[in-house]
């Protein structure tokens with residue numbers, strides 16, 4: 001197994017990548033944390049990057065799935081070539097993307113339309129209809145899912161006709177087109193609003209009242225299980241051996257990211273900080289209390305049957321949408337410049353609620369932020385740095401509030417906060433978070449999602465061993481992490 005490499009397809013709302021991941025030790029002993037060989041480490045090589053984003057087409061906000069799938073094939077071909085050049089073989093492929101969205105496939109296996117994006121507003125109107133049939137308290141007691149207007153359950157209620165169709169979540173759709181096998185990966189199934197949080201199965205009793213076909217989704221597959229091998233046509237197009245397998249990973253990107261949080265102890269909180277911020281705890285059982293529902297905490301499924309007890313807090317989408325708006329007006333500063341200017345502004349400035357649904361759709365973000373600040377009675381200065389600081393102060397406050405709520409609702413106390421994903425590189429955000437939570441923040445790795453994807457594949461292949469703590473130690477050994485203390489001064493950290 002030495003020399004085996006894994007391909008991770010990791011697609012987020014704003015970009016996608018195909019990555020080659022390797023697990024190595026000093027001694028070459030696969031997966032062993034040996035004294036002589038040094039700890040097992042994971043290394044990643046990005047072989048292909050491509051942009052993603054919602055597009056307006058066919059009367060809605062959609063993903064250009066055909067383009068994404070073409071990029072996946074280009075990336076897999078590049079990965080295969082890079083592996084061969086190093087005398088390696090790709091053992092398997094794992095796929096993760098954002099959650100909740102799906103494509104509808106007919107009996108012939110054809111995608112009937114480009115998938116809607118969760119940022120499309122159509123599902124909002126379906127919420128009342130769904131809740132008229134199934135009470136929100138009943139839904140929460142079964143699914144433990146936080147209410148978000150775009151959860152799959154509300155999107156499906158907006159579909160005119162599901163007869164003869166199957167819904168494949170985005171990573172499952174990619175996996176189906178690669179292998180011909182239709183399954184639903186469990187961590188992502190848990191974001192649909194149709195999954196039983198305790199049983200870890202489809203909540204079949206919810207389908208009838210909603211008029212959804214019983215077999216709308218394929219049967220479940222767990223992270224680590226093999227889905228199948230490449231279709232001959234795909235092997236030919238990518239140049240990969242037809243025996244290459246597709247292995248289910250935490251196909252919900254957040255599940256893969258949480259699996260790769262480099263925690264060294266049990267009592268940690270995590271923030272997977274990217275387009276969204278997913279803020280919470282890893283638990284062994286769901287929390288389905290009324291207080292948890294009112295606080296809108298979710299019980300999504302993690303790798304190895306864990307519960308991702310978290311809340312969606314607004315994310316760097318607020319910042320990237322501002323940058324997009326400013327760029328349209330001809331103002332295109334480097335992000336570092338904006339953050340430096342934001343860092344030197346005095347503390348205690350205006351804050352908005354970063355989770356406000358008003359921020360979900362793409363539109364003029366600085367205006368929306370300014371309006372939200374006005375609604376709190378504050379006046380946000382016009383200059384971009386003030387808007388950036390308001391976003392980051394608001395996110396840090398949201399992180400702190402959410403972690404405190406999670407501790408209270410789950411009855412645990414955490415000693416440290418891990419920030420992974422793109423936000424871990426934002427020193428100002430990390431420092432503000434340390435101050436707002438009063439806890440040390442450990443930042444990194446930035447590529448947690450791809451690492452979680454690779455580690456689950458490596459374990460399935462026998463190259464890595466153990467449970468999540470062992471997988472996490474592989475992450476910790478291979479990444480340099482940065483620590484922020486609550487008492488550090490912001491000006492000292494802002495530059496890096």
Ligand code: LFR
Pocket residue numbers: 012013097098099100101118252253254274275276278312
């Ligand atoms: C993060 C994420 C979140 C989910 C949102 C929409 O990328 O997957 O976990 O709530 O995207 O799918």
